[in-house]
Amino acid sequence: CPCVPAVPENLIHYKKNVSRIKAFLSGKTRVVLNSLTSEQKKYVKNEEFEKASEIQKRIDSIERITSQTYDPFVYLTTPKAQTIRENLENFELAKLLAAYGINSKVSRIECYDISNFQGKEATGSMTVFINGSATTSEYRKFKIRSISTPNDYVMHQEVMRRRLKHTEWEYPGLFIVDGGKGQVSMVMRILAEENIKIPIIGLAKRFETIIIPQKNAGRYEFIEVRLPHSNPAINLVKRIRDEAHRFAITYHRKLRSKSFLK
Numbered sequence: 122c123p124c125v126p127a128v129p130e131n132l133i134h135y136k137k138n139v140s141r142i143k144a145f146l147s148g149k150t151r152v153v154l155n156s157l158t159s160e161q162k163k164y165v166k167n168e169e170f171e172k173a174s175e176i177q178k179r180i181d182s183i184e185r186i187t188s189q190t191y192d193p194f195v196y197l198t199t200p201k202a203q204t205i206r207e208n209l210e211n212f213e214l215a216k217l218l219a220a221y222g223i224n225s226k227v228s229r230i231e232c233y234d235i236s237n238f239q240g241k242e243a244t245g246s247m248t249v250f251i252n253g254s255a256t257t258s259e260y261r262k263f264k265i266r267s268i269s270t271p272n273d274y275v276m277h278q279e280v281m282r283r284r285l286k287h288t289e290w291e292y293p294g295l296f297i298v299d300g301g302k303g304q305v306s307m308v309m310r311i312l313a314e315e316n317i318k319i320p321i322i323g324l325a326k327r328f329e330t331i332i333i334p335q336k337n338a339g340r341y342e343f344i345e346v347r348l349p350h351s352n353p354a355i356n357l358v359k360r361i362r363d364e365a366h367r368f369a370i371t372y373h374r375k376l377r378s379k380s381f382l383k
Contacts, residue, residue, distance in 0.1 A: 145323050150187050154180060165327075174326055181329070181359070184350040207253025210357035212214045217354045218295070218320065221344060225320045226253050226294035231284075233308075234299040234365035235276045236373035237265070243375060245280035246369035249293070250361045259290070262372045273300065274307040292319060299362050301325035302343040305332050309341070324362045331358060 141153045157180050215227045230250045236245030243265035249256045267279045277298055284290070296305045296312075296319055305323040312319065323332035331346040348355040352362035 192369040209252045213354040223320045229293040231293040232297040232361040232365040234369040236369035242376040244373040248365040296321040
């Protein structure tokens with residue numbers, strides 16, 4: 122609130138937000154996006170990636186609600202508008218993967234995320250989207266058992282190894298992991314060990330980059346794909362990743378609360 126005394130840094134932040142809101146409501150969307158992008162680059166340069174990620178979320182939100190793929194009026198006036206959007210997202214993701222030689226059905230997708238604080242009470246989550254829609258009855262959560270120190274790679278491997286033991290759970294057409302090349306490559310090892318030939322991609326948080334493994338001369342290299350934030354394919358991948366993150370962190374906080382009470 123502007124009437125409450127604030128330290129100079131907070132006051133500067135407040136004024137900057139007010140200025141951006143005024144510009145946005147005046148239709149100066151590009152001015153706001155350029156300002157946010159400039160601020161994000163400074164954070165990246167200083168290796169403040171969490172702050173840069175927060176800026177990216179604001180950029181994504183602005184681009185989403187000002188793009189042609191998001192029209193609130195359509196959702197009020199068009200029957201089955203959500204289904205139409207989900208079908209479009211599925212189609213665009215399948216088309217993107219096909220361009221990189223991955224011809225797989227994306228009607229069923231599983232996504233994995235890890236949540237931990239210094240390795241303590243670490244959890245993993247599995248979320249399931251069918252035809253672009255969250256299927257919460259098939260979500261699964263995992264309490265990490267193999268390690269109690271921070272190691273995202275090993276935790277991802279444990280979760281995938283335990284998931285694959287459940288052959289009664291229907292296999293997806295695509296795996297997604299929250300992470301970059303390291304996380305994708307480590308999970309790929311588990312799939313190879315179990316001789317599971319299901320495509321896997323990653324979504325790196327830093328710039329919301331899709332990581333796609335490509336086999337070249339017997340070895341894998343990782344293609345980084347950055348799509349416009351209005352692209353239906355990236356919207357689907359981000360939605361399922363965000364849901365996996367939410368599910369993992371909710372379980373993690375629950376375990377931490379129980380540990381604290383003990």
